[in-house]
Amino acid sequence: MEANANATKNGTKTLPSDLQQVGVVAKYDVLKYLRSRRLLGILIIEALVLVLITALVATSDRPHTVDEVISQYIGFVSILIVLGATLFGGDAIVSEYQNRTGFLLFPNPVKKSSILAGKFASSVAAMSLMLLIYYAVAIVGGLLMGDGGMSTRVFASLGLALLYGISAIAVAFLISSIMKGSTGALILTFALFFLIFSIATSLIGQLGGIKPWFMLDFSGGSLSYIMNNPYPVDSVDTIGIGSGMSYTIYNYFPEVYLSIAVMLAYTVVSLVLAYVFFQRRQMAA
């Protein structure tokens, strides 16, 4: 029980590098997803979606190509990504404060940047696992139920889905670093993607006539559109509704490279802000 005399000259012991500590935090955060059954829960939801789509495609009379079948699956990926970002990122930071586990973790010799990076890595790992399983099943379903060969667009879609997932988690981390309660953070993350972003994107695009290229959910849509051949282009249709009046419909589609840039920007900006807020946040109570 004796106190350790094995210390360096300045009184500190040899500590692991920041990167090694990121790995330790990530490992135990993954354990959290496994033990809290969040990962299991989302995989069950994913399985139900896959079964439903498979049943619908299998009972459809119309012949499909492999890419068309896979597109049916990919249509639901955005919803899964929002669910994943909410469950894996929504309370990642705030829970340390609300559950008072920060009193255990923060007095250890580990930088908050390492804690943030470790938690982010584990969330991304969980999201990636979810997406890889989903795409794997989608590809198998496409090959079994579709005609012809599979195009490389599926892999491009997977890449965009992973990027959208990463950027959605980054936004969730930002919310988690600001909010005071876990429940509020989870609800806000979910509502942001399902309601606030989608309403704003519709208002800007449909009513404002401005292409919402800067909206994250709009950019995330590229993961579905990339399955179309050729890739859809923007269009503006004016429909006459009588008495000399007309109605204009704007159809905007995200450009792939611009959407990649937007998703990367959301990731970087959100993570930097999350770090700043996390760093400044104190265990006051």
Added chain:
Amino acid sequence: MAPGPTQPIVIRDLTKEFNGFKAVDDLSLTVERNTFLGFLGPNGAGKTTAIKILTNLLDASSGSAYLNGIDVTRRPKQALAGIGAVVETPEFYPYLTPVQTLTYLGRLRGMPRQAIDERSRELLHLVLLTDWADKKIGKFSKGMKQRLALAQALLHRPHVLILDEPTTGLDPRGMVEIRNILKELKKENYTVFMSSHLLNEVQEVCDHVALIDHGKMLASGEVSELLKNKGCRMLEVRFLQPADDAALQRIGQLAGVVEVERLSPETVMVKLKGQEEEQADLLDAIRGLGTKVSSFGESGNPLEALYMSLIKETR
């Protein structure tokens, strides 16, 4: 200038403001190596705030706090390497077991796997959690969590322990268990900085104390020295027969007596200005009044009397 190796905890001119309210106000304190210092003060005195700054849970508004010579406000990772801390009642990750929790924290500190395993077994035995080593913490009682918190603070064999009211909220048995562990630590080469408002506990385990109120330092030093120099002592005098008012009046006029208060027909409390010598003189003087004394001695906890007199002065 950074403090030397004989002063593992040094607080210099530390201030913490919350919206204009100074929770810690220009506080300075040095804890010498291998001392067991009790950090005392009433609720809201600023004890926990000071400890939170020391453990990087709060930022200081101004001033500095050194752990093993390293400013924790500037280089927290290095400063926290050589300390173990229990702040408030920490919560644990409910999905982990005690062994997994200690492994997680040990890995964060770069301890080898085998060392973590051996040390975990040793510590879980010390804190009486061996039978619970592989049970999830989610359903642990507060006392069990507090004992586990102490185990994690000792995991890496730190030089310095910072404990924030380690027995708060525990039942009497839990308090005794924690206190016994603290007494064990006292025998070893630990420097312990422990906040508490349980004066009996502090008197039992601490050799040094620092008293603060309103975020300011009131007194600090060795317990025996502070008690020797505290000026006044409370004495309980019990007479064989009930003492009348005239007797009380005469006692009140004796040398050094500041105040006399009747506790029961036979018992009075005398506040005496002075030390052992004056206390002996008072006994002689009371006997000289012709009253038979059946018992005579210092009342209650002497540290409590010192604490109360210092706190009163700041109210």
